[in-house]
Amino acid sequence: MKLLIAGFALLLVCSFIPLFTGRNTKTAALSVIAGIFSLLLLSLNPCIESLFTGGTFEISYRMSIPFANFAIGMDPLSAFFLLPLLVLSGLCAIYGMAYMDGNKHVYGSGRSWFFFGMLVLGMSLATVARNGLLFIIAWELMALSSFFLVTFDHHRKEVRKAGWIYIVSAHFCTAFVFLVFVILGRNSGSLDFESFQVLKSGTAASTAVFIAALIGFGSKAGFIPLHIWLPEAHPVAPSHVSSLMSGIMIKIGLYGFLRTLTFLGDPPLWWGVTLIVIGASSGILGIMFAHAQHDIKRLLAYSSVENIGIATLGIGIGLLGITCNEPVVAILGFAGGLLHIVNHCIFKVLLFLCAGAVIHETGEGRLDRLGGLMKKMPRTGICFAIGSAAISGLPPFNGFIGEFLIFLAALFGITTMILPLSLCAIAVIITIGLIGGLATACFSKAFGMIFLGEPRSENTAVHVEDPGYAMTVPMILLSVFCLMIGLSGSSLLILLCAPVSVISGLSLEACAAGLKPASYPLTAIAMLSSLMIILGVFLYTLRRTMPRSHLETKVPTWDCGYARPNARMQYSSSSFSQPITQLFAFFLRTKSKNPDTAAAFPGKNSFSSETPDFWQEYLFRPSVILINQISAFIGKADNGRIHVYILYIIVTVLILLGFHFFK
């Protein structure tokens, strides 16, 4: 554990180096990368040990701040989040080195690398913190450094606006996280995690903690309707940063939520039901909004909301399983949720990195300006295709496995014949099915728009090629991870066993037994997937070795019957998604500007559509306006006249006197 602290210290020092490197961005990036990987190396031993044996380690130093101890610890749950976090942020940093290098920025990227290092430090410290105040310090470090990363291009107005939305929502969330620890600490007299006694369920305190955790951690994770910062902040941040935030940082919110659950006693029924409702609405609405977007990073941001929803469904069914005393359902549900969290880390980072590569090469993030990139950027294209398949939950990739475990939990839930559990399980199955379908539609649109067809604008048509190795290697590695997890079969369950036992409070043996039913289907899936891949490779080789002279003729894309095909005659982003957006028009409220074609000789016309965020338009904007009006009304009291201020003092004195006499 002391080595782990040394790792944190190293990362801290390495993060400060970029502040002094000036314009030499390569050194800055390298030092942060070195810091991240040294922390990874030093944390490897405790992480792996605790993941496999379920052991917990703790170390604590007194701090001069009241209630704060530098208490850090490692247990399977922390390890389960810390390891992917460090591996993926290392890859993001390597990618970012090349990404920022091409970006000749007026401010120099040194400070951006400083905040990158701080963000990784904050996130990893949050996963191992064992003291409420230390956790909040790490949490704030994470929130603030990511704010500065988001506002990297702060000379642009929309970036500043997104930054403000993000910082407000981040502090909204910190306020509730504070509340969680204040209530927990009030009951135990100390903010150390080990002193938190398990609160009795059904008491006001445990209910308050649950709700505060749901709001606080949920707004970081992106539960609907607290998700509004995701589609604002991710598109404007540099790609490696948005992949780090969307892929990893929002999972720290879920980590915090899961950690809080371990301080609470047996969950009442409504907790699980609430989580399933939240998960279902986040999942379905998230992917629906993703489908209606025309900007690749906004689309990916909404898809993060959807995936958080899926993981929440898993956690929800797990909680229901505990409430109804059905360990198999609980264990499979938690395992599915956890696995989906890690899976989403991998493929969301992958997709953001691919999107970043596209933006880096073409300078364009709008789907309607892209197209036909498969021929020019084959590696990026294939990686994006793998990521899309994985996020849509298609075998043989990892997305399928995670959702499959949740399905399995729900199926077991139905067979228990306990009414609330069965009903919720049916709802979960329907929801995940619907989400899977919509996600496939959404990502076929994204992939199709970017990589297939003909280029839709000039700058995507000329000298565009795959980025350098520093950018492609992380993407390829992540694609390999996606495939590896998809093919690993039942060996995954060994890794999931210990973290699940921490969340569910069941013993390791019970968890291993609970995961047993999943081992046969997972092995079968792995076998079938491998067979599929072998078949695919075989067919591809066969096709390549066949004589191709008379089989292949080069013709323009979309050459089927059009007299003069034109790039603008292809499907556009909005026309491709129109059937589905039409279907859910009630929620999406897509605003479109239709061309006027009524005249006999219509002139030059245009069509455009956009889908603003439902909650931002109908919940947050009105409430912010209301708050502004109230503030303006109260602000009239502050009119700058000394008479009035003294009058306030007199009135206060009189009221206090009156209170004294009439109480």
Next chain:
Amino acid sequence: MNLPDSIMIFLILTNLSLLASSRLNACIKTVAIQGIIVGFLPLIATKCPLTIYSYLLAILIITVKGILFPYLLRYTLRSVDVRREIEPFIGYGASIIIGVIALIMSFWLCRHITFPEPILSYTAPAAAFFTIFCGLFLIVSRVKALTQVIGYVVFENGIYMFGSAMLIEQSFLVELGIILDVFVVVFIMGIMMFHISRAFDHIDTNKLGESEKKG
């Protein structure tokens, strides 16, 4: 009627006259008289042995309030060339009525507060409250900065009256601190008002904000 009570009634009357008068020169005189009488109060209280500090304090208070403040205020008055408070927020008739209401309220208040041992006079705490209210009321209801300074001095007189009426342990240092405070306020206000009137051609505090915005 004994001496302390009649002094208290006189002080109450000075307050009322402050509320009713529009001529700043008269106000300054009234405050000076009020200050001198207030300065004598601790000496009148017989039950407490008089120490050298009590005399020193009385002399200091009388000098500052009876001589220094009027001098400074009048100096300011001359320099800013204002004679009258012309358009107060609350008119003089209404001010008197409010003053009477405040007086009734002060007496009512003092009947309901259990004081440790009011030695000087049973009217003293009520008169002190009334003086405090009057001072605050002058600050709130008048426009000219000079009247506000006068209100501030009256307010301080009220506090001092309360202290001496209760014969709370004559803490020389505390009184000294307060008197220094008020002195600095009067002094600074004098200088500031001079500059304000040079800059804005008036010393109406309710217009300062607007001028700032325009400027």
